[in-house]
Amino acid sequence: MAERTPLWAVLVLPSLLVAVALATAGLDAVFSAAARSGRPGSLRAAAVRAAGPAREVLRQLVQQPRRTRASDLPLARIGAALLPVAAVLAAVVLPLGFRSVSDLPEGIVWFNAMEALAWAAVWLAGWGANSTLSLIGGYRFLAQGLAYELPHMLAITTAALGAESLRVGEVVDAQAGLWFAVWMPAAFGIYLLSAMAMAFWGPFDQPVGHDVAGGAASELSGADRVLFLGGRWLLLVVAAGFSVPLFLGGGHGPLLPGWVWTVLKTAAVLAFLVWARRRVPTLRMERYLELAWVVLTPLAVVQALVVAAVVLNR
Amino acid sequence: MEVTVFWLLAVLAVVGGVMVFRFDSMARATFSLLASLLCVGGLVVLLGLDYLGIVIVLMMTIEMAIMAVFMVMYMMNPAGLMPMTMMHNKKGAAVVCGLVFVLLAAGILLAPWPARRGKAPADPTMELGMSLMGPQMLTMMTLGMALFATIVATVVLATRRGRYDRLGDDLRARRPEDPVRGGVGR
Numbered sequence: 001m002a003e004r005t006p007l008w009a010v011l012v013l014p015s016l017l018v019a020v021a022l023a024t025a026g027l028d029a030v031f032s033a034a035a036r037s038g039r040p041g042s043l044r045a046a047a048v049r050a051a052g053p054a055r056e057v058l059r060q061l062v063q064q065p066r067r068t069r070a071s072d073l074p075l076a077r078i079g080a081a082l083l084p085v086a087a088v089l090a091a092v093v094l095p096l097g098f099r100s101v102s103d104l105p106e107g108i109v110w111f112n113a114m115e116a117l118a119w120a121a122v123w124l125a126g127w128g129a130n131s132t133l134s135l136i137g138g139y140r141f142l143a144q145g146l147a148y149e150l151p152h153m154l155a156i157t158t159a160a161l162g163a164e165s166l167r168v169g170e171v172v173d174a175q176a177g178l179w180f181a182v183w184m185p186a187a188f189g190i191y192l193l194s195a196m197a198m199a200f201w202g203p204f205d206q207p208v209g210h211d212v213a214g215g216a217a218s219e220l221s222g223a224d225r226v227l228f229l230g231g232r233w234l235l236l237v238v239a240a241g242f243s244v245p246l247f248l249g250g251g252h253g254p255l256l257p258g259w260v261w262t263v264l265k266t267a268a269v270l271a272f273l274v275w276a277r278r279r280v281p282t283l284r285m286e287r288y289l290e291l292a293w294v295v296l297t298p299l300a301v302v303q304a305l306v307v308a309a310v311v312l313n314r
Numbered sequence: 315m316e317v318t319v320f321w322l323l324a325v326l327a328v329v330g331g332v333m334v335f336r337f338d339s340m341a342r343a344t345f346s347l348l349a350s351l352l353c354v355g356g357l358v359v360l361l362g363l364d365y366l367g368i369v370i371v372l373m374m375t376i377e378m379a380i381m382a383v384f385m386v387m388y389m390m391n392p393a394g395l396m397p398m399t400m401m402h403n404k405k406g407a408a409v410v411c412g413l414v415f416v417l418l419a420a421g422i423l424l425a426p427w428p429a430r431r432g433k434a435p436a437d438p439t440m441e442l443g444m445s446l447m448g449p450q451m452l453t454m455m456t457l458g459m460a461l462f463a464t465i466v467a468t469v470v471l472a473t474r475r476g477r478y479d480r481l482g483d484d485l486r487a488r489r490p491e492d493p494v495r496g497g498v499g500r
Contacts, residue, residue, distance in 0.1 A: 075341060106365045113372035119379040120348065127341050127382075142383055149376070166365075 076128025083231025137215020
């Protein structure tokens with residue numbers, strides 16, 4: 001079971017998440033620049049590219065914000081601010097090694113409830129601007145949510161079933177011998193897919209797609225934009241990070257201390273997600289919807305059934 | 315501490331509920347209702363029923379997000395973008411509300427509330443589930459399956475395009491013919 005952390009961890013958690021998100025965004029920026037203009041010549045050139053997202057944040061913060069006409073400013077603001085808040089609240093149950101800020105008895109349900117707040121956030125941000133393109137982006141995210149949520153819930157329930165507990169710490173403990181990813185590969189794969197969808201990332205970036213000029217984020221500027229797009233990176237980090245205690249054995253590993261293993265595994269999953277986005281083109285949601293209902297949901301149910309049979313025979 | 319949180323959440327829940335009827339925008343009304351329901355979820359957590367409280371937060375968030383889409387979609391003015399009001403039949407509604415309030419308040423004041431016996435259980439969610447469904451679990455499972463079968467049957471009966479439209483009269487078509495391309499196997 002995960003240990004309690006001292007109170008200052010509450011303050012450290014958001015800063016840590018922001019640091020990891022900036023590092024991931026930097027990695028993505030290096031890839032993007034390399035795709036556009038070839039390999040960076042020197043380490044210094046690569047560092048300049050990696051600092052791109054941080055410079056962009058500063059630029060947005062000092063920039064004159066734009067306003068659309070007859071926008072519902074409170075709703076748009078709430079939407080933009082809710083995204084990072086939801087990500088940080090979801091991260092409360094994330095164990096670093098074997099310590100999480102709060103190891104709730106229902107940690108897995110808590111995580112799912114907080115990521116559901118992102119549904120409301122993206123739709124609100126899309127609606128509030130009183131602009132067609134951002135509204136389309138908001139609606140797309142709800143369609144996306146409907147497509148990924150059911151297999152996603154079944155996948156994380158399968159991990160809870162394997163550990164016979166909704167407490168994240170006990171899910172980690174149950175993987176001391178064998179990682180869940182090994183004997184629940186379908187659930188792990190579905191979780192990775194929905195982790196990308198949750199952060200509207202990779203093949204699931206339609207809500208902020210280029211074809212609708214940035215979708216839900218198209219009219220956001222200044223601090224609102226930083227909060228919204230930064231919140232999206234935080235969601236990606238948290239969703240990737242949660243796959244570690246759920247399926248990759250959390251802090252378990254030889255030689256190194258637990259927190260190092262958590263960081264290494266999270267970095268590996270994040271690197272995979274960043275890489276995957278460059279390999280797979282954006283997916284139209286009606287296609288994924290059919291895949292989700294016809295293939296992924298039955299697959300997740302069968303996986304849960306197998307795990308249930310194993311657990312009952314133990 | 316707990317008393318403060320209780321009053322804070324209770325007042326916010328009521329204010330959110332009132333604002334549903336004060337706002338003139340469907341989006342604001344919907345999310346004000348969501349805020350109210352999230353406070354109710356917090357109150358349930360405060361009662362020690364953590365699992366139920368968090369599930370309320372989860373379910374209500376998803377539900378209200380989807381409901382916002384449907385409410386906007388079915389507004390009588392285009393896209394629900396014009397100012398609207400949630401208040402209809404004000405006099406009748408006021409009378410009904412007044413009566414219900416009096417009835418509930420009378421119930422609270424007049425009911426013989428039992429004093430607490432024993433201690434609070436270690437897992438209140440489990441106890442609540444057992445006392446609600448313990449002996450009726452089989453009934454609930456059967457009922458759940460029946461409801462699910464009803465939903466599937468209704469969708470099958472209501473859909474305009476059945477499998478004969480998609481796969482031909484003898485169901486031999488190699489590729490289903492759908493108005494929208496994409497998805498599995500196409």
